[in-house]
Amino acid sequence: METTLQNVFDLAVTVNGTRYEQAVEPRILLSDFLRHDLGLTGTHVGCEHGVCGACTVLLDGEPVRSCLMFAVQAHGREVTTVEGLGTIDHLHPIQEAFQEAHGLQCGFCTPGILTTVKVFLEQNPNPSEEEIREALSGNLCRCTGYQHIVDAVQLAAEKMRK
Amino acid sequence: MKLEGEYTFDGTREDVWKMVRDPQVLATCVPGTQNLRMTGENEYEGEIQVRIGPIAGTFSGRLLVANEVPPVSCTLTVEGTGKVGFLKGRGDVALSEQGASQTLMKYTGEVQIGGKVASVGQRLFDTVSKSMIKQGLDKLNEILKTSLA
C-alpha cells in the first residue's frame, strides 16, 4: 500500500475510562476515530453536518457532536460514549427507562439521545415536559414522534431521583 | 436565480467602460479571482475561489463579452465548473451618464448553479452573490477614483 500517514499526531485520549494512545491523521473525525479505530460503533453518524445529533458524545462531561470534531481535538480529554453508560446486563437507569417507555424504535438516533439526556438530567433532575422537549430539540428521531422519548426521560428522571 | 441591481460610479462613462474591459483591473476587483487571462478578443479564462456557507472551492471557467456597444452596454456570459459544482450565468450591463462626472451601471441577469453549491449553499447563494457584486463594484469604484485623482 502506498498510502503514507502524513503529519500523524500522537493522540492520547480516555474513552469510557480506558486510556488510548494512538497515532491518527489530523483530519480524522472524532466519530470515525471512535467507531472505526476504537470499534465503539454505538456512536452513530446520521448527517455529518451536526444537525441530527445521533453522534453526540460527552467530552469532559459536555455533549458534543463527534461528527463536527477532529479526533485530535479530544487530545488529553475524556470522552464518554453510549458504551460507557450501562451494559446489557446492567442497564443505566436512563437505558432502563427507554426500554420501559418504548423510547426507541430503530435505535439509530438513540445513543446520541441517551448521552444528551444524561447531561440534561444531571443539570435538571426534575424537568417539565416542555424542558425535556427543548433539551431533545437538537436530536432528530424519525421513528418515535418523540412522545415515548419524552416519557422515557420523565421516567428516567424519576428513577434517578430515587 | 435572478440578479438585478444598479451602482453609481464616480467617473465618466468612458472611464468606467475602459476599466471594466481591462482584465487586469477586473481580476483585482472580483473577490476571490486568482487569475484572469485574455484568450481572445472578447474571451477570458480564469479561476475564482468562492465560499458559500459551508461550501468552499475553486471554479475555473470562461467569461465571454458579447453584444458590445462601447461605452454603453454589453452582455456577459460566465461558465464555471469546479469540485463543488458548476455555475452558469448571463447578464446584461448598461451604463448611462449621470451628470458630468458620474455613471450609473444597471445590470440584470440570471445565474444557474448545480452540485454542492446548489444543494447545500443555495440558502446563502443569494446573499453571497449580492455581497460579492457589491464588494467588486466598490473596489472598482475605488480604483476608478484613484486613477482619476
Place this chain on the structure above:
Amino acid sequence: MIKKFIGKRVMRNEDPRLLTGQAQFVDDVEIPGMLHAAFLRSDYAHARLLSIDVSAARQHPGVVAVFTAEDMGDDWFPGPPLVSPPPTAKDVTFHSRRQVPLVKDKVRHAGEAIAVVIAESRYIAEDAVEDILVEFEPLEAVVDLEKALEVNSVLVHDDLESNLAAQMFQQKGDYEAARQQADLVIQRRIVIERGAAAAMENRGIVAHWDAKSQHLTIWDTTQAPIPIRNGTAARLGLSEHQVRVIAPFIGGGFGPKIMMFYAEELVIPWAAKKLNRPVKWIEDRRENFYATTQERGQVHDVEIALSRDGHILGLKDNFLHDTGAYDPYGLTIPLNTQSHDMGGYDIKNYSSEFKVVFTNKTIVTPVRGAGRPQGIFVIERMMDAAAKELGMDAVEIRKRNLIPPEAFPYEHKIIDQAFAPLIFDSGNYKAVVDKALDMIGYDKFVKEEQPHLRVDGKYVGIAIAPFVETTGVGPYEGARVTVEASGKINVATGIGTQGQGHFTSFAQIVAEQLGVEVNDVRIVTGDTTEFHWGTGTFASRGAVVAGNAVHAASSIVRKKILKLASKVLEAPEDELELEDGQVRVADIPQKSVSLGELAVLANPLRGAVEPGTEPGLESTAYFGPQYGATAFGTHAMILEVDPETMMIKIRRYVTVEDCGTVLNPLILEGQIHGGVSMGLGNAYYEKLHFDENGQLLNASFADYLVVSATEMPRIEVGHLETRSTLNELGAKGVGEAGAIPVPALFAQALENAFHDRKLEILEMPLSPNRLFELLNEEKSR
C-alpha cells in the same frame, strides 16, 4: 380464551442491545482488508456524458480501483423491474425504464452515479473522486409534470416518444351519469410535492467475496434481503445458495430501503468479487437526498358530484404522478392513490385516469404512505369544499357518506397496488369517527370554547379526518418455528426489520401458542441463510403477513408438542396445557414435561422413528392473503396559528385506529406517533425544493426540516378492534397509518382557524411562508 401475551404492552426484546451500542448496523461491519467506496455523482440533472478521465484518480495514493460503466463491460446492465404492470387490467401503457449501475451515455438526475472509486479508506476514496474529470453536454432538464408531457418537451429517455412512463384508467359505476344527477359539482386542482423519507441511518452496503469458499456475503440496509440475494445471485452468475444477504439492525426504512436494486447494490457486490476484497460503501446525508428514492409528487384534477343533502354521487380524479428518472416500481404508488381516493366513503361512481411522468429528478418509489396520503388529501379537501358549498357541518357530511358496518366486505370494483380487487374486508367506521369526536370533545369545543377564543383574537381551528389504509398485501411471507433442546424457541422469517419491534411482536405470537415467556423466543429476521423465502417489509404488511405465518407455524408446532406430550404423559391431548415452558396435565400439575425434554425426545439419536413423522418440534408455514386487509382510522386536531409569524401550536391531537387485533399496544402507539410526525412534516415543514434545472436546493438537515421534539404535540391514541376476516390473527397493518391523514387534517384545521378569511388549501406541503402567501393572495383577490 384470555390472551396472555397478544395485546399486552410487552417491553421489547431487542432494546438492551440497541440501548448499549451493541446492535450491529451495516456501517458497524468491519472485515480485515476491507476497502471503501465513494461515488462520483452528476452535478447536472440532465446531461450527455461526453468523456470521463479517471487516470488521475487511479494514480491517487491509496486508490485500489476506479470503475466506470465501460469498465463493467458485459456486467453492466440495468436493475431488474420490480413491479410489472397489472396483467389483468386493460388499456395500460407502461414503459419500463430501469436505473443503471453507472451512467453510460446520459445523466438523468442530479446525483446519479457515474463512477466509483475504491480505496484503502473512505477519506482517500472521497479525495480521489475529485480527481475524476468528466465532460458533460448539459441538456435542458425536465422538471415540471405538465410541461414534461407537452409535445415539444425534451425527453428523459430518448428512445420514447414522450415522457409518459405509464397510463391507466379505472372506473366504477358510471361517473358521467352520476354527474348528470348531481345538485352540485365541484372541481379543483390539487398539487402535492415531494418529501424525503429521511431515515436517520443513510443507506449502506458491505460485500465480502470469499474466493476459497466461493461465497458472497452482503450486509445491506434493505427492507427486502431475500429479493436482493436472488437478484444478486442472478446478476453475478452464482447460485442463490452462494449468496448470503444480511439486513442487520436497520436505522429506519420508511419505504426507500425496499427499493431494489439501487445503483450501489448493483456495483458494490460486483466490485468486491472482481477485486477479491471486501468493499464497504456508506451513503452520506447529501447523497441520501439525491440518490435515495423520494415520493409524493402528483397533480390532481378532481371533480366531485353531490346531492343537495351532501351525499356523494360520484368522484372523478385524473392525475399526473412524478416517477423521476426511472420507473422501477411500476404503478404501485398511483394505484395506491386510486385505492384511497374514495377514502372510507360509500362512493358508487368513480372514474380515474393517471399518467406517470418521467422527469429529471431522483427516482420515486414508495415512502411511508405510498400514494395513500395523496388520495386521502384529495378526497378530504373535496369533502371540505363540498361542506362549505352546501353550508353543511364538516363532520356531518363525512358521517353521511361513511361505508356502513353492514356493507362489509365492501367491494370497490377497481384493483389495488397488488392487482387484487380492492375490497375493504371489515370495519365499523362510524364508531371510530365518533370515538375520535368524543376524545377531542368536538361539539364542546366548537360550541363553547372556539367562540370565546375567537373573540380573544385567537386563530384556533379544529379538524377531523377519517381515512382508510390498505395493508397487509400479498404475495406471501413464511416462518420457521423450532423448539430447541434448551426449551427456547427459535423463529426465522425472511422479512427485514427496521425498528417495528418484530423481535417482540412475533415473539408474543409464538409465546401465546407455546406457553413460553416472550424473551425465550429468539426471532431472526433479515438473514437469508436463516430463511430462504419471502418478499420484504413494505405496505404495512410485516405484522399481518409475516405475523400470520409465524402464527401458522407455531400452531403446527403446538400440535406436534401436544401429540408427543400426550404419549409421554399418557394423557389425552385435550387435557394438556402449555405453560411456563412445560406441558402439564391440566388437573395434575406435577405431571409435566418441559418443552426442552420434548424437543430432545422428538429428535432421538438412536432407535426407530415412526414412518411418516418428521424429526424435531419444528414447522415452516407460509401465509398469503387473498387480498389486503384494510384498516381504518380517524385523526382529530385543535390547532392555533400565530397570524403574524404563521407558527403553529397543536393544542390537541387525537388518533383512533382500528387495525384489527392489536399485538402490542406499546409498539402500535409508537408506530402511530412516528407516522404522525412524518405526516406533520409532509403537511408543514418538509418539502424538497427542486429548481427549474432539476437541482435540489435543500439537501441537508439544515435546510430540509425534519420535525423535532418541540414541534410535536402529545398524541392521544384510542383503539377500536374490528378483526380482519382475512387472517387468523385478525390483524390489519398500521405502519403507515399515522402519516396518511395528517396533511388533510392540517389543511382542514388551518381553514377552520382562518374561517373568516376564505382560505382554501389545495397543496401540500405548506410552510409558514407559503401560508402567509396564501393568506395575502386571498386578501388581494
